[in-house]
Amino acid sequence: ETGVTQSPTHLIKTRGQQVTLRCSSQSGHNTVSWYQQALGQGPQFIFQYYREEENGRGNFPPRFSGLQFPNYSSELNVNALELDDSALYLCASSSGGSGYGYTFGSGTRLTVV
Amino acid sequence: SQQGEEDPQALSIQEGENATMNCSYKTSINNLQWYRQNSGRGLVHLILIRSNEREKHSGRLRVTLDTSKKSSSLLITASRAADTASYFCATDMNSGYSTLTFGKGTMLLVSP
Numbered sequence: 662e663t664g665v666t667q668s669p670t671h672l673i674k675t676r677g678q679q680v681t682l683r684c685s686s687q688s689g690h691n692t693v694s695w696y697q698q699a700l701g702q703g704p705q706f707i708f709q710y711y712r713e714e715e716n717g718r719g720n721f722p723p724r725f726s727g728l729q730f731p732n733y734s735s736e737l738n739v740n741a742l743e744l745d746d747s748a749l750y751l752c753a754s755s756s757g758g759s760g761y762g763y764t765f766g767s768g769t770r771l772t773v774v
Numbered sequence: 775s776q777q778g779e780e781d782p783q784a785l786s787i788q789e790g791e792n793a794t795m796n797c798s799y800k801t802s803i804n805n806l807q808w809y810r811q812n813s814g815r816g817l818v819h820l821i822l823i824r825s826n827e828r829e830k831h832s833g834r835l836r837v838t839l840d841t842s843k844k845s846s847s848l849l850i851t852a853s854r855a856a857d858t859a860s861y862f863c864a865t866d867m868n869s870g871y872s873t874l875t876f877g878k879g880t881m882l883l884v885s886p
């Protein structure tokens with residue numbers, strides 16, 4: 662059983678650029694969620710995908726978008742990067758429904774300069 | 775927005791001592807989960823307690839849930855240096871789909 666894999670592990674981008682982060686779900690998990698974790702804070706929910714459809718979104722602007730593929734892997738895209746987007750981005754997969762724990766990846770550390 | 779708030783923000787103990795962390799939340803929940811994070815990397819799921827449960831054990835971990843007070847506690851018994859990490863509570867609210875809302879975490883330091 663594989664865990665959740667995220668790539669890249671670290672990334673430095675310039676303000677105004679666009680970035681794509683990738684996530685491979687744990688085998689058997691059909692739900693993927695993305696979280697943003699600023700330094701010293703808890704993770705904040707960005708959005709969730711279930712069977713390739715977005716089925717929930719947190720308080721993030723439209724320049725944060727995502728995709729889920731038929732193999733349940735996922736991408737997080739951020740356009741027009743701002744300095745405040747610097748954070749650890751975490752992907753989590755689950756088998757869906759309430760009552761199950763999430764499996765998190767190790768995260769992508771994004772720095773916007 | 776943060777749903778849960780952990781207390782204390784930081785905790786420093788010696789190996790062998792017990793560590794207790796508390797979490798308070800604001801709205802009704804389906805379940806509450808505790809996660810651990812080492813050095814700002816990925817979170818590891820520790821334990822899940824459902825809203826109709828009051829106490830749950832897993833190895834050296836004991837979690838309690840009081841829905842009337844909207845609070846939970848995580849007890850780690852016989853702490854080890856390897857338990858040094860940040861601990862987060864996360865609530866899964868009754869919002870139509872399952873997602874987690876995290877607190878700011880408790881940073882635990884266990885000294886040898």
